[in-house]
Amino acid sequence: MSLPKSKIPTPFNPENFRKEGHILVDTLSDYLEKALTGKEMPVLPWNDPDRLTEYFSFDSAGGEKEPLDSFIKRIIDNSIHIHHPHYIGHQVTSPLPVTALVQFCTTLLNNGAAIYEMGPVNMAMEKNVINEFGSLIGYQTGFDGIFTHGGTAGNLTGMLAARQVKTDYNIWEDGVREKDKPGYLISEQAHYSVGRNVKIMGLGDDSIIKVPVDKHFRMRTDLLEEIKRNAEKNGIRIISVVASSCSTATGSYDNLEAVADFSEKHGLWMHVDGAHGMGVLFSEKYRDRVNGIERADSVVIDFHKMLLVPALNTLVMFRNGERSFETFAQKASYLFQKSQQNVWYNSASRTIECTKSALGIIAYSALKYYGNDYYRHYIESRYDLASSFAVMVRSDKQLQLALEPESNITCFRFTAEGYNDQVLNQINHEIRDRIIKEGSFYIVQAELEGKTWLRLTIINPVTSVNDLKELLLRIKEIGTQLVLKREL
Ligand SMILES: Cc1ncc(COP(=O)(O)O)c(C=O)c1O
Incomplete structure (x- = not known):
């Protein structure tokens, strides 16, 4: 007696996989090239969570016709860009491409x-x-x-x-x-x-x-x-x-x-x-x-x-x-x-x-x-950069350093004469909010002893001292605007 043939078509099509895989790697390579320059893309394309959920709604009947490259592109376009040199926020790293390929x-x-x-x-x-x-x-x-x-x-x-x-x-x-x-x-x-x-x-x-x-x-x-x-x-x-x-x-x-x-x-x-x-x-x-x-x-x-x-x-x-x-x-x-x-x-x-x-x-x-020597170089360059950043902060009257960094994490804040901690907390909170929503940088904040600090993790190997100078300029620009608005 012959067994009934399965009605479920096999989902495995090696030729499609090959074709789509090549397109995927091309798309990701183009993405990486662009993300690493940090130009023409926000670090975080800010979206309202409900709107983004609506945007990604799908038909559970399946049979989706959207080509994979278009789908991948939509994922990329709405994601936070960890390889962007202005990504200096949480402690999630920009993965080495070889590790992404091996993980594939x-x-x-x-x-x-x-x-x-x-x-x-x-x-x-x-x-x-x-x-x-x-x-x-x-x-x-x-x-x-x-x-x-x-x-x-x-x-x-x-x-x-x-x-x-x-x-x-x-x-x-x-x-x-x-x-x-x-x-x-x-x-x-x-x-x-x-x-x-x-x-x-x-x-x-x-x-x-x-x-x-x-x-x-x-x-x-x-x-x-x-x-x-x-x-x-x-x-x-x-x-x-x-x-x-x-x-x-x-x-x-x-x-x-x-x-x-x-x-x-x-x-x-x-x-x-x-x-x-x-x-x-x-x-x-x-x-x-x-x-x-x-x-x-x-x-x-x-x-x-x-x-x-x-x-x-x-x-x-x-x-x-x-x-x-x-x-x-x-x-x-x-x-x-x-x-x-x-x-x-x-x-x-x-x-x-x-x-x-x-x-x-x-x-x-x-x-x-990569090996031990690469890691030595990477770690030392990120820790050294945090120390250089601390020097820049300490030499600027509009900024205050929370403590001397011992690693690649630093906490600092915008400050202005005549404002108490409560107001400065609000100002620094607002600075971060504006910066991440405009997409110029991704930074986070930390509460220490009742004060709100801006916090960086210099984790991306491509972030440079110039990126950090640019960040400080932007922080002072926004901070100054906020202070002026309060005085009016
Ligand atoms: C010191 C420390 N321990 C543990 C964790 C938690 O690690 P994970 O997010 O991988 O669970 C973190 C995350 O930031 C951390 O900074």
Whole structure:
């Protein structure tokens, strides 16, 4: 008996794929050329969210006739342009073209990475990247790592390991006990994912023990002893310190040697959120920012921030690789044969996610085609440019610097004599709003000690000192107009 023929036509047409793929690469190459000059295009083509949703409404019956190149063009035209030299806002990088091309390939191959069989190349490349970072960090033998989709998940992975290793009962299986609840010492300036992760773990606000910062917005390590003592009086058992290398708002690096001394003294887990600032591992000039990193139990490094790789792509390193297996000590027998539970190449036993995209291949490609020397140059040039920018701000009476930059993140504001902070906050808020809506630059803002600051992340390799001069001129122009309007 012959089987009935499927009524579903095959969606795979290699010839169409070839044709459309060529058009796509041509379109993207033209786009890249234009975006990099920064001419004739706004950084962000501002659109009202509801109007844009309406513009992209579609017919769910399918059978769309719009040619792919026209569709792609509409996506590009309405997107924020991260490769534009005036993109100096959030910590999302302009990906290296080679990583985009490799990701195009891994997307079609769709080899996940829950278990080795489903992504053998990825796991092999991931291991090589982990080995490279183990040596950059200065870990001795026995280290290991794991990739996650993003720094938030990366921080959670490290913090979960801390919880499992440092509580004296099996918290993963038994749940949290009210008595001697685990607590994390966290800088007031830690990224919000750190505090949020404590809550995701079901621990609640009293397990988030905030440590104040000094005038450079670094964790006050001199207060750690006292804060730990007070928390313990309130029934919280401190298990971990989370340090930032560097912090999100101001790019400040916590003192890792001091955090390591304290953690070792009390047997605590030292987790370092290096999502943004761990690129200094490539630089002799700035390496001292993370002295002591080799003493951290876990470290998060985002490739999609300062390592020029498409989002999301995060590496979590563990000083003692065995510890990374304890985090999720559950048994998923349909995935792992018992004898294979603790093998490095079945990554799902050590991550929150089951299926992951081939993050290791993308990170590996960046390192393979660019290499440590390129990264050294890139990191140093971006950090140096932030210092030059600070000099320009400090020498201008209409501007004020929040703090000396330690990385490629800087905070500053427009200022005018006779105006209090409340008014200056409004003015700076308005300046940013106008700048991003007119599309001349993309910058963000940060609130520090009740003041609104304009905040730059000089992340794009093509942003130059002239771009920054142009930005300051525009800020002063708008600021002056706003001040004059107030006086009328
Ligand atoms: C220091 C720091 N940690 C963690 C994160 C969260 O990373 P992701 O957006 O990849 O989840 C950020 C994001 O900006 C960050 O700056």
